[in-house]
Amino acid sequence: MRKRIVAGNWKMNMEGVEAHTLFNALNDKNAPLDNKTVIIVSPPSIYLSEFSALKNPHIHLAAQNCSEHENGARTGDISASMLASINVDYCLVGHSERRQYYNEVDSLLKEKVDRLLDNNVSPIFCCGENLPEREQGRHFEVIQKQIENALFHLSDDEIKKITIAYEPIWAIGTGKTASAEQAQEVHAYIRSVLTEKYSSETSNQIAILYGGSCKPGNAKELFFNKDVDGGLIGGAALNFDSFSSIINAF
Numbered sequence: 001m002r003k004r005i006v007a008g009n010w011k012m013n014m015e016g017v018e019a020h021t022l023f024n025a026l027n028d029k030n031a032p033l034d035n036k037t038v039i040i041v042s043p044p045s046i047y048l049s050e051f052s053a054l055k056n057p058h059i060h061l062a063a064q065n066c067s068e069h070e071n072g073a074r075t076g077d078i079s080a081s082m083l084a085s086i087n088v089d090y091c092l093v094g095h096s097e098r099r100q101y102y103n104e105v106d107s108l109l110k111e112k113v114d115r116l117l118d119n120n121v122s123p124i125f126c127c128g129e130n131l132p133e134r135e136q137g138r139h140f141e142v143i144q145k146q147i148e149n150a151l152f153h154l155s156d157d158e159i160k161k162i163t164i165a166y167e168p169i170w171a172i173g174t175g176k177t178a179s180a181e182q183a184q185e186v187h188a189y190i191r192s193v194l195t196e197k198y199s200s201e202t203s204n205q206i207a208i209l210y211g212g213s214c215k216p217g218n219a220k221e222l223f224f225n226k227d228v229d230g231g232l233i234g235g236a237a238l239n240f241d242s243f244s245s246i247i248n249a250f
């Protein structure tokens, strides 16, 4: 069976006390959180080292970004080996905000994926179309290219270490959500792209998460779909009650 995963992407939110309060609530061994779901918290990198030292085994950490370079003179950057050295298990790669505001293109994302895998950190690879691409019916083609360009150089063993997050850009932070049917349709398509390149045995092991205004009110309906293995949650991950109810939505 595939892992089911709920990951909270805090983005550039949460200062000192609030960040610690939310993390402590999730990290509490007695927190009412479904223990069959892999829970990932992705705070701003400034908190990773401390949270890593505090964390209980039911919580995993993800960085929001890392450098494509191994180490060296890259002021302001964080390397995959640094993440590994403090036991960060996952790292987001290619979030649409990184693609859009920092010009991260597929060839760069491919390098980041490689650095992470070199260091045994699992990439959570984000893909998804913008509104014009959806309206022109080009979403399948766009997503396929993103996956091909950044991931298709990987071996069968390597691709199994990737989690994919389908995040339609028109649904991120907008309050608009893909319908359960739209999500399932794209997730099934992504799995078919992976099956064609690798095998169904391989593609069936890869978790595909949905992201884009996933909330307590729609999580159940989205996660109910056969190819939706969980969610990458932005806004609703900034509050214990809403994030925990999404975690418990399976």
Ligand code: PGA
Pocket: 009, 167, 171, 172, 173, 174, 211, 212, 213, 214, 232, 233, 234, 235, 236
């Ligand atoms: P959202 O963000 O849940 O606030 O739409 C999702 C994401 O960007 O990962």
